[in-house]
Amino acid sequence: MTAPPLNRVSYIEDDEDIQRIVRLSLERIGKMSIDIVSDPEEAIGRMIAFKPDLVVLDWMLPGIDGPTLFRRMQARAETCRLPVVFITAKASARELEELRALGAAGTISKPFSPNDLPAQLRAIWDALPAHARGQP
Amino acid sequence: MLVADRVAQLYGQLPLGIAASFALIIVLAYGLRDSRQTWMVGTWAAMALVINVARGILWWSYQRGERGSSDAEQWMRWLAIGTLANGTVWGVLAGLFFHLQPAQENLFMLLILAGVLVGGIAMYAASWPLYALYGAPVILLFTYNLMAHELEALQALAVLVPVFYAACVGVAYRLNQLFLSGFRSQHAFRRLNTEYAALNKRLARQLEELSDARAQVEASGRKLTLFVEGSPLAVFELDPRGLALHTNPAAENLFGYAASELNGRAIAEFLFTPEQRIEIAARWREMLGSRRPVMLLGQPTRRRDGNAIVCEWSLTPLVNAEGRVISIIVQGSDITQQRxxxxxxxxxxxxxxxxxxxxxxxxxxxxxxxxxxxxxxxxxxxxxxxxxxxxxxxxxxxxxxxxxxxxxxxSGKLPVALQPMPLDELLRESLVLNRAFADRFKVHLELLGAMSPARVYVDRRRMLQILTNLLSNAAKFSPEGGIVEVTLQDLGAGLRIAVHDRGPGIPADFHSKIFNRFAQADMSLTRKKGGTGLGLAICKRLTELMGGKIGYDDRPGGGTTFWVELPKYTAGSA
CATH class of the missing domain: 1.20.58 (Methane Monooxygenase Hydroxylase; Chain G, domain 1)
Incomplete structure (x- = not known):
């Protein structure tokens, strides 16, 4: 059984420069639709509206951090089944393990290569079990 | 010992005996000169005088000579000969000159003989056998002389004389026993005295040593006090119940209490919360039990002003020779700022x-x-x-x-996940990972020789980091078109990976610095070929973290060999 292709990605990131790089990377190289959210407080509302296949969260966000947002998503019926990939500058084994324990689908460490990012996300997507790719 | 004493006593009385003998000989010779044949009296007197002069000489030699106890027996024998000779003098007197007529001289002689015998008792009190020897010739010759007479009274006297002699010997014996016990007591006393003197001497010496030791203890005590008083660490001396015996100025300053407030009190009540005190009490008991120092690391400690500081405490029990804990030295250092x-x-x-x-x-x-x-x-x-x-x-x-x-x-914060791994596989993987990099320098990486399948106990990611560093360095410094040879050698207890290049080698003045931070022999190369100057420093620390060694050798024919040695993994070695 082949997995459905990864087309829609929500990206929560406060750094505008990185937002633009990721937008170019996913749209131009990855041919995906991307919805970028700067304010994590708005994130869940925007996800419900955008209906992404996958959510990419930055670990460090203003106000509430990535893991906190992730827990809030899990508390909401509309977002609890969305696969989440963390982008983090912290690469220690303990922190990666912490993320897996939270239920993250995968992690990408900073700095990432925008040329490779779409492929990395697709690899994570393809490796997910079928039930984890459910739409909200 | 006793013989020597008796000899000394006997010789001591000898002059008196000789003097008495001389006096008696002269008196007798004078008294008998008319009633007896003159030549006989003269001859006897001369013989008697010679014998007593000889005894005088004996006494004189004894006085001059050494008086060791080994000679005492010999002196006793000489004395016995002299005594026998002297007894014979009186015996000859009694045997030759005691006649019936005239009776007046007989009475005179009898009195003198009795006197000689009785006086001898005192003279020879120290040795009754000597006395018996002295009296024997007198009694023998006198009794023989008396028996020769027909007169009944004299024969009766002949019987009485030996009885008298026996009585005298008996008295001499008793007296002798008395003297001996006297000597014995004297000996015992002398021995006691000697022992007492030795004891006294030893005691004096011990007292002297004790006072030396006390001076030393006092001196080291003063030194210790200086150290404690001047120490930048807070120092308390506590008794085994935890009550302060002494508080140094640094402790007063650090915690804000005066020594007089703390001494005699349980300092834990001032410095720690009740919960901490429960934990500390357990460590305290552990220390008293084991008599070994314990450390209390990172303890929040309260100051008088209520502020909390973080202290590191060390508790060291002072144990005496019997193994009893006398007191506990407690040192505290403020590590708040360090933290x-x-x-x-x-x-x-x-x-x-x-x-x-x-x-x-x-x-x-x-x-x-x-x-x-x-x-x-x-x-x-x-x-x-x-x-x-x-x-x-x-x-x-x-x-x-x-x-x-x-x-x-x-800072010891790099997490390493050590696990047993076959080193040859890691080596092959690192070659694959670095091939592209080497290609940029047109350098070929080549694995040579036999591979050992042995495993090492390493962190996979960090081991690859080390190998990547060595391989990329070798590629960077190799001439274009060169070959970097990689070998894996089995050393028995360990494995050795070696990376051989044909680069320019390492300049001699750089040998000691190669594993330092930012150590690059030629900074222009850094710009040309990349690299941070930290690679080898990291490799060295990572290798050591995994229990290995790293080094390099100049390669014959030019170039350098970098090597890493790691101990083999054996079950249980982790």
Missing amino acids: EAERLKQEFTSTLSHELRTPLTAVIGALQLVNSGALGVSGPEACEMTEIAERNSQRLLDLINDLLDLEKIE
Whole structure:
């Protein structure tokens, strides 16, 4: 059984420069639709509206951090089944393990290569079990 | 010993005996000169005088001579001969000159003989056998003389004389026993006296040693006091119940209590919370039980002003020779600032990591997108410039990563996940990973020789980091078209990976610095070929972290061999 292709990605990131790089990377190289959210407080509302296949969260966000947002998503019926990939500058084994324990689908460490990012996300997507790719 | 004493006593009385003998001989010779034959009396007197002169000489030699106890027997024998001779003098007197007529002289002689015998008792009190020897010739010759007479009264006297003699010997014996016991007591007393003197001497010496020891103890006590008083650490001396015996000025300053407030009190009640005190009491009992020092690390400690500081405490029991704990020296050092500095450094490192990586992510990402051509093609010069920018941003990132790695290793915060791994597989993998890099320098990486399947106990990622460092260094410094040879050697207890290049070698003045930070022999090469100057420093620390050794040798014919040795993994060696 082949997995459905990864087309829609929500990206929560406060750094505008990185937002633009990721937008170019996913749209131009990855041919995906991307919805970028700067304010994590708005994130869940925007996800419900955008209906992404996958959510990419930055670990460090203003106000509430990535893991906190992730827990809030899990508390909401509309977002609890969305696969989440963390982008983090912290690469220690303990922190990666912490993320897996939270239920993250995968992690990408900073700095990432925008040329490779779409492929990395697709690899994570393809490796997910079928039930984890459910739409909200 | 006793013989010597008796000899001394006997010789001591000898002059008196000789003097008495002389006097009696002269008196007798004078008294008998008319009633007896003159030549006989003269001859007897001369013989008697000679004998007594000889005894005088004997006495004189004894006085001059050495009086060791071994000679005492000999002196006793000489004395016995003299005594026998002297007894014979009186015996000859009694045997030759005791006649019936005239009776007046007989009475005179009888009195003198009795006197000689009785006086002898006192003279020879120290040795009754000597007395018996002295009296024997007198009695024998006298009795013989008396028996020769027909007169009944004299024969009766002949019987009485030996009885008298026996009585005298008996008295001499009793007296002798008395003397002996006297000597014995004297001996015992002398021995006691000697022992007492020796004891006294020993006691005096011990007293002297004791006073020396006390002076030493006092001196070291003064030194200790100086150390304690001047110590920058807070020092308390506590008794085994935890009550303060002494508090030094640093402790007063650190905690804000005067020594007089703390001494005699349980200091734990001033410095720690009740919960802490329960834990500390357990450690305290452990210390008293084992009589070994214990450390209390990172204890929050309350000052008088209510502020909490973090202290490191060491508790050292002072144990006496019997193994009893006399007191406990407690040292406390304030590590609040040290802790704060550590926290700041950690925070700084973590901030640096994030704050530097985020902008670099943007820079490198942007440049990579441009250079990928996904955004359209720019002119060749613009392309060259953005490639330079990308390469240098990458270098900056490598440098940050290396610095963070080094910082983590040195602060002991680098997590290493050690597991048994076959080293040959790691080696093959590292060659695959670095082939592309080597290709850029047109250098070929080649695995040579037999591979050992033995395993080592390492962190996979860190081991690959080490190998990548060595391989990329070798590639960078090899001449174009060169070959980097890689070998894996089985050393028995360990494995040795060696990376051989044909580069320019390491300059002699650089040998000792090669594993230092930012150690690059030729800085222009850094710019030309990349590298942070931290690679080998990290390799060395990582290798040591995994229990291995790293080094290098000059290669015969030019070039350098870098090697890493790791102990083999055996079940149970972890």
